[in-house]
Amino acid sequence: MRSLADSGISVDLPPGWDGQIRVAGQGSATTARAASADAEELTGEGRVLHAASFALPPERGDYGSGAVELMGGSDVLVCLLEHEREAASTALFAREGIPRVEPAMFSPQSMQRSIAGMAGTQHFFQVAGRAFCLYVVVGSWRTRVPLVRVADRVAASIRITA
């Protein structure tokens, strides 16, 4: 495991995994293509964490557009997206603590943009007054059980401080 940390967010990456923590909305700053493909490109000073079992392309949106298209059937993408702090007081982000993911949560319809064979899930929550969305994509809905197990281990290793 290799630890990656920045801006009060850290994650342990399994061997062979890529990871990045960057300012939200940089997809639009560096690439119009990735940003336009993202349903909701974040703005503000929030951070975005991407952890992937494959090579993360530099051109990608906050929700992983530009990256999910590269995923193979055995790949996993974990996205942690920080929203404005004010959002933490809303009902959508009322849940406290980083959620765990399990196979039953995944659905092809939960993708930001449906891609045949793939499945995703997303959950909103808050930690230390910071509002987040955890968005996880697995490369194959049919073999999601072992893939979700890996994704859950990565999600469980995420640490957030104020």
Next chain:
Amino acid sequence: MAAVVVALALALALLGVLVVGLLRSHAEILKALHDLGVNLEDGADAAPPRRASARSRHAPARTAPGVPRPRSDGPLGDATDLTGTLPRGGAAHVAVAGVDHPTLLAFLSTGCGTCGTFWAELAEDPVRHLPDPSTRVVVITNGPDAESPAAVADLAPAGLVTLMSSEAWDDYGVPVSPYFILVDGPSGRVVGEGAGTSLEQVVDLLGKAMADVGTAAPATSARPLTRMGGQDRADRVDRELLAAGIEPGDPSLYPAPHASHAGDDRP
């Protein structure tokens, strides 16, 4: 009369010196060409180029101005993953060992003249130069303690990951910039390294290095880094499953019963 004889003798001597100089220059050119594997004799087959190791035993390597000399103490060894900061802010970890594709590490700086060529070339689809289209190119500068993030951000090629990491320079023992290291992903080994005046020259050098160690890239990658359509993706998933021995109906394809359904006796 004597003056004419002396003048002719001097002219003859001067011509002799010129001829000797030309012959020597010609011999040096032929020798250099021979070292590169070129034989100009009629009917002669191309001579095999001398291995760098053999050449280094006989004469010191020479490089173009601005190009660093190869390391003499650089045995190819294990690669290490890269961790550093991003020029526009944030942190990144790039896996190069234990992955299914080769990675070309381009160690550049913002201040060196020779690097300017590479910054420009890397911005224009550098993968087209590479023998294996699945090769991932990662640009690495020194960390923010030695480089300006803003300057690196201005030069960073849009299509490549650019990482600022002095740690990576130390890990790979990079002598100076520009410097390139090719890592074989599956084995996690460094298979070639060196420098040049252009990306094409560097790629040619690294391609020969890969051939020398028997890790020449396949013509097609098992996992091309290109975007796939829905049917292509479904077909690839099916192929990967079959290759893993998982056929339609395999129990591993279906999730275990959810905890809330523990008493459910449905199949």
